[in-house]
Amino acid sequence: MGRKRPSDCPSLLRQPSINYALATVSDASLSDQMDLSFDLVAALDHALLGAAGRAGLTGTGFVPGVRTADAVHGDFQANGALAYAKQQRQNPRTVAQALVEQLGDLAPLFDVSVAGPGFINLRLKPTALFAWIAAHGTRAALAAGAAAAEKDHTVVVDYSSPNTAKQMHVGHLRSAVIGEAVCRLLEFSGATVIRDNHIGDWGTQFGKLIWAHKRLLDPAALTRDALEEFERLYKLGNTAAEADPAVLKEAQQELVKLQAHDPENLALWRHIGEVSVAAFQDIYEQLGIRFDLTLGESFYNDKLEPIYRELAGCSLATESEGAQVVFHPEHPRFKTQPFIIRKSDGAANYATTDLATILYRTERLHATDVFYVVDKRQSDHFEQLFLTARKWFERTNRPLPRLRHLDFGTVLGENGKPLKTKSGDNIRLKELLAEASERSYQLVTAKNPELPEVERRTIAQIVGVGSVQYADLSQNRSSDYVFSWDKMISLDGNTAAYLLYAVARIYSIFRKLDLRPADPASEAGASPFETPAELALARKLVRFPDALGAATNHLRPHFLCTYLYELAGEFSTFYNADKVAVTEAPVRARRLLLCNRTLLLLETGLQLLGLRTLTRM
RNA sequence: GGGGCGGUAGCUCAAUGGAUAGAGCAUCGGUCUUCGAAACCGAGGGUUGCGGGUUCGACCCCCGCCCGCCCCGCCA
Structure with missing residues (x-):
């Protein structure tokens, strides 16, 4: 039918500009x-x-x-x-x-x-x-x-996507951080970006949770930390159900009532969802994330029936072992490995919801591209999903957006295994970010004890959270990476602190000279660059578009990180080699020009990665 | 068993089919009476897992093998 396939859709490669002089x-x-x-x-x-x-x-x-x-x-x-x-x-x-x-x-x-x-x-x-x-x-x-590169694209980015009634943990870090950076890169290149938090707000776990909520809720704990209390209740419900078949039955009935839209259970479920999403905001604010939409799994509950009908109607879905599944006969693996769209008990699963979501994003959001920032272990699922969606849309004569799984590797501990606490639990994101701030605070205090406490706290927050974000982004997203506090908060090497320090030092120059970076007067009368360090820095500045393009085209922020690190390094070399505050006006002006542009590119780049910057640290 | 991803300096990682494979850490040696030394300069360190192939040119593409991690029916 000539419909677009994921592999030959118009690429995000930048269109060469033709209006150069x-x-x-x-x-x-x-x-x-x-x-x-x-x-x-x-x-x-x-x-x-x-x-x-x-x-x-x-x-x-x-x-x-x-x-x-x-x-x-x-x-x-x-x-x-x-x-x-x-x-x-x-x-x-x-x-x-x-x-x-x-x-x-x-x-x-x-x-x-x-x-x-x-x-x-x-x-x-x-x-x-x-x-x-x-x-x-x-x-x-x-x-x-x-802005020319992506201007005709409407991109839905599906990222973060935690489960309600649970704490966000380290397993949610990369999706959030990488997803946000990808959004910002695409926006900067002119795309219309729709940030969609596809939260997990529906599932069998709500039976046990509602059962426990009705009987064992601690209101004070709920006020103190709602997610913690929901987790506690779920665990109580789960152990009670395991120990007593009668409890299990009651919990299952709570679930049935919820699915039948029983007013009480529905209200309770809704409350849990609202409280959970509100609790996520704290993390999102720290990471600079603001969603346009939060359309969780439950949003698609009433949109699933047509999916079954259509997939059966266009001969994609077949019955296998009591379930509705899709096989792909032409595919070496998926000819036997089913894509289950309806479980044998008649219930939907994530495959069904994902298909409904693609339809919604296509027809309602008019997406030209849908990117999923999801852990690479789910690559089989997305391959089957995209294959199924392509055939389904072909057979129903719909335009298919470009679908792409932006996979990422696992965050590992120093032992090479997925990062956990010493006792084997998931590390909560809230606590991880707090520790990052605290470690940075110790460092700031050691380096700059004369700064007021309030300012040291602010600096520590920005450096700490930025360090976590940057450590995640500076590495190729597809590979696993080892989480190391010492490396990420470090002052040396390709770290957030190194980049933020370069930014702060440039501000410091302008403060010293009683100038403002944004003021063009400081650059007036600049002479052309002469010294080796000036020329090397200038040449690095000119490479910014290339780095930005590489990061955006490949949807790999680490290309931009590498560039920013090299730029900061080139600046440091220049800073040590050539004094800015010289008396000779044309020389001083051109060096201020270099400072100014380095600052602009570092701040722009860091902001595109989702980091905040500082004027002193 | 089938499949996906990886294996690059002691360690952690980069590298659009291009020129002498680059950084950081660690190690060793230099630089603060000068704009923030949270910095800079320099040195050593490599059979890119192994073997074939394609190419003017291969860490990159193809084939085989070894090793590691992950996925493979009703969780997401």
Whole structure:
């Protein structure tokens, strides 16, 4: 039917911008009007294509292959000549040379050369570096540059998704942190993002919980910590039911009543849900998360019947061992491993709800993309879900959004096993974040005892929570990672504290000079960058769009983390090598310009990751 | 048994099919009368699990094997 499959939907790859002004620049002298594209890779790609046309490389598709280069070779490189030469049985260096001869328009901006077997190296001239940096001096300018990439997308991001009546624990950390970062990245790139908390608010556990709630509730404990009390009640209900068949029966009847919408049980269930969601807010606020929707499993209760009918109606669902299941005969595994959409007792399960959710998000929310930030152990489930949804939508003639499982690995303890308390319980998120703050507080107090206590507490909260977030984000999300307080709160290495310190130090410079970073006057009269440290920092600044693009296209925040860490490192080197507060006005202005842009990119980047920043720490 | 993901420096991790595989920690050696030393500079450290293959070029793609973690019918 030609309907979109997950693998060939329009990708999130950035569309090259076409409104760059490279070709109009014909004067190497410094010009405030020099307007360089936000995405220089895309601009160069286009320039190379033009050059290929003029050089007569019109055969079958010349691909420029522009990418950022190792700094020893330049700022960018184009590798397309190699593949083209191979394909056309020509000498790659000759092809590269021919291309370079057609790149005269770039001469005011780049030093262009051919190296090795046929690489084209492009190094920004100091004036061009300066012009790019001058042109991208505000958050708005960055956002405007980035916003083209995803502008036609409406993305539903399904993340966090804890269960009501239970504490959030460390197992919920990554979904929340990665999900939020992904949302912010997509928004910055112009997508309409709908944050949906698909909470687990329906299930058989409510029978035992309601049974215990009616008999064993401690109102004072409920006020003190509602989730803790719900957990206690559930455990009581569970042990009582295990010990006494009569209790089990009563609990099952409570569940039946709830499912039959008995007013009392329904009200109680609703109350539990509301109290739970309210309790989650504390965690979400600390992590900078605000959902647009909280549509839990129960929301879909009355939307499940049509799913059964449709799946049976279009010959997808079949009966197996008393359950309704979907097999995928063409799939080596799922031809025998069923996707159970209705249990043999007639009840729905998460597969059914997930299918109903896809329908809702498509028809009601008009999603073009749905991303699930869920633990990688559920990858089979999502593969079956997407396969089933695709066939179902095909057969019912509906457009299918791009569905994608953003999987992530497990948080491990130092012993290499999933992180738990010493006694083997789940570590509560609330306590984990509190410990992060406390450890940071000890550190701040040791480093800066003269700061007022209130300020040290605020700093500790931001550094502590940020450290946890950053430790999670800075690692490839697909792999497991070892949780280590010492590493994540550390001042050294790729950590939140290192980045936040760089930010604080830049603010400190401006304070010392009695200037404000946002004030353009501090940069007025800046001369082009000269020293090795200035140039290295400037070159790093120009790579921001590339890092942002990599993180957004792959939905992997660690690409941005790596960049921010390198940027902060480049700044520290510059800071140690070149004094900013010199008397010579043009030199001072250009160094302030570098400080200002580094600050802008660090703060923008950290905010996109979900972290808050500080002006002193 | 079937499948997924991983194996890169002593440790924790990076690396768009590109050039000499990079960081941090740890180790060793330097730098504070100068904008915040929570910093910076330098050194040593590698058969990218093993064996084949594809390619001008492979940590990356393909095949086989070894090891680890995870998933595989009515939990989510």
